[in-house]
Amino acid sequence: MNFRLKIWRQRSAEDRGRMAEYPVKDVSPDMSFLEMLDVLNEDLTQKGEEPLAFEHDCREGICGACSLMINGIAHGPERAATACQLHMRHFKDGDTLTVEPWRAKAFPVLRDLVVDRSALDRIVQAGGFISVNTGSAPEANGLLISKETSEKAMEAAACIGCGACVASCKNASAMLFTAAKVSHLALLPQGQPERAARVKKMIARMDEEGFGNCTNQYECEAVCPKEISVSFIARMNREYLKAQST
Amino acid sequence: MAEALDAKTPSGPLEAKWDKRRFELKLVNPANKRKFEIIVVGTGLAGASAAASLAELGYGVRVFCFQDSPRRAHSIAAQGGINAAKNYQNDGDSVWRLFYDTVKGGDFRSREANVYRLAQISSGIIDQCAAQGVPFAREYGGHLANRSFGGAQVSRTFYAQGQTGQQLLLGAYQALCRQIALGRVEMRPRAEMLDLVTVNGHAKGIVVRDLVTGKIVSYSADAVVLATGGYANVFYLSTNAKGCNVTAIYRAYKKGAFFANPCFTQIHPTCIPVTGEYQSKLTLMSESLRNDGRVWVPRVKGDKRSPHEIPEAERDYFLERKYPSFGNLAPRDIASRSAKEVCEEGKGVGKSGRGVYLDFAEAIRQVGAEGIRERYGNLFDMYAKITAENPYQTPMRIYPAAHYTMGGLWVDYHLMSNLPGLFVIGEANFSDHGANRLGASALMQGLADGYFILPYTIGDYLASTGKRKPETDHPEFKKAEEEAGGRIRKLLAVKGKRTVDSFHRQLGALMWETCGMSRNEAGLKKALQEIPVLREEFWKNVKVLGEGAQLNQALEHAGRAADFLEFAEILCHDALHRRESCGGHFRQEHQTAEGEALRDDENFCYAAAWEFQGIGRPPVLHQEPLAFEHVKLSQRSYR
Ligand SMILES: Cc1cc2nc3c(=O)[nH]c(=O)nc-3n(C[C@H](O)[C@H](O)[C@H](O)COP(=O)(O)OP(=O)(O)OC[C@H]3O[C@@H](n4cnc5c(N)ncnc54)[C@H](O)[C@@H]3O)c2cc1C
């Protein structure tokens, strides 16, 4: 397969950046999107042009590092998949593929397709945890949690922190990310003591970091590689209201 | 031969050793703890759990990782589960049984006292993680669920769907976040450790490269903890994340820390086979699949029919045939080698012929597709995404891949290396798994080290040596900074013709061929000749573009590949010296009549710890003799 790539190049945070065009040839349909970019990078290096910077690590959809806007869709056209899990067989031979970084005020571009997502870490630091020191845990089966509750919590906890939700939202809102953590912990009995304080602190932090508001576009759910449901946003809103009154 | 290494294992009965030692350990006065500063490199299960626990105790902690966030450490990718001797299933598990299984599974090349401690601590890990909110799988009654995993005959594995590593890591990461918010941990992501700094023989700091600005910066501390994971990427293709590297522990080795058992590497039997030249990594299919999947190949070689057209009678369920009592659950090394053998006989399946079937047809008949989806849904989806085949209908194709490294820096019972003040935890140390790790035991070990062992033992070091943190203008720091900077300039100055990736791939292929699933003298000698040649070519002909003072991923990879090119030699050296087969180290010259690993306890019942003598010079061997007082040395038998 052959493709024409239009890719965002930006030398540093200060650089203004531009779209560059590159052809890629002899791509195997079994290659992942990132492997296709590897091939491009080998090619660029051979030609003396600096390779493209993009984030990746696990290459199996769990670390949340890869973060590419492909043809205007966060992680590309394959549903419930990260860019590293997207295979070239999903494109047509001869296609033009546009690749851009996540765009959001809270995610400044560092170089090419690499952005700074540390704002997401700071939302978790604001309260996305259960305060239990090492050593002070009770016997695990002393606390029974129904299978249903535990599975629901797991659905929310499955978030990989990639930021696709933010990138796809026209308001650059981090509601789905934040709601997933708030819900995971609010659903579980262990999370009750800090429940009200947690949601208030995390939302306050989210706002401070410059993420936008949620206007129910549901783009976040559509691109989430872990298919995290927007119903968690509704749950977080309820949690927040309740917390205000306590 | 140098003097035997002393692991400083406590005396007394096995069951009481850890208790006794904890009592003997010196304590740091609570008011003094905040005066001590500790560096933790790595935020995987081991590093994150250690850093959070140390900060809770009141120490000042500085943490580093090369990813953009501590949550992305490679531990995130662990799928199957974590072991603990809870005996919740009432199936006869106990601390003793987990200890026994681990020593035996490790083919008698681990330290009994460490393994026993690990088994003792295992239960507390589950309690800790559950309290953090890790959403473990549950039964209808609300109790924690278990499954049996990777060769265990009891159900002692706890799991969170197929994302156990992710959930455990997020638990530890969240504990770490809490300490960051409290100001007790200073977190430095996107920072790569390039050197260890020792002052008067004690580890007192590190030199790192800021991966965004390219600045080389020193940090000093009262003690240094390395939790930087394993080195399976020496094979280039492995199940590890792309960034996994040997750099941190290799640099410590060059500063005098001993590297133990580097040749103990684990090949995982159930990975998706290689499809082409461009392949950048291999994807693991969790071993739990072997609970329900049956492994087979066609009976006759070169049979190219589709699996559906091959009748039962013409299939060879080779694991069930060779190992009737363990069958498809035979340990990893055995399952991997068996797959390699049948492929070498020409019975392999798939385009490349390097694959065997993992078939769920019978399990689907028994519990229905729904039942299988409930157990393995996400794994099946992952397989379908990668291969574009539907595993509910067509058997999966799997092949072994490099996965885990049992070797690592040598540590004593306190997890301290031979360099005082340098602690090594998680996959980075040579650890408790001997020559072969059991499934679901790496997560257990990483968290045991980080939550429950290191926080005590490091206190003993600090209390005994007192506050000794040097300033970073000390000449040793300046020297290390200059060296690190010089190496980067050198890499950029080569301006050769070949990419970093091409060298790394070539090294990987050589290692896989000569020092992979099975090894022999001729192959290892060949590798020891070829590695230095490749390394020389690398330094003459590598092409790294861009500058040092910027985000430069090719430069990062170049530094890591350069270290692999040196380290690979130590690995082969160790493999050559160990003239026996044990666990993941299979020397073709040493096998039983049935083709099983043949140990030589008389001559090799020790951990081999290597001391650096200069690049390309053979390292010096130090031995830690291993005594088996509680589990009788015997040949593993899974038949
Ligand atoms: C696909 C897969 C599945 C697995 N499944 C299981 C399972 O089900 N059960 C089980 O028990 N085990 C499993 N394992 C093994 C287990 O996941 C690992 O052994 C374990 O997670 C390692 O943890 P760690 O904390 O030692 O290191 P890692 O999680 O690898 O963390 C290393 C850390 O060190 C940092 N680092 C590395 N080098 C540097 C450097 N030079 N400078 C700065 N920072 C550095 C990294 O940024 C990272 O934060 C699996 C492994 C793989 C590959």
Ligand code: FES
């Ligand atoms: S590289 Fe880890 S999710 Fe894509």
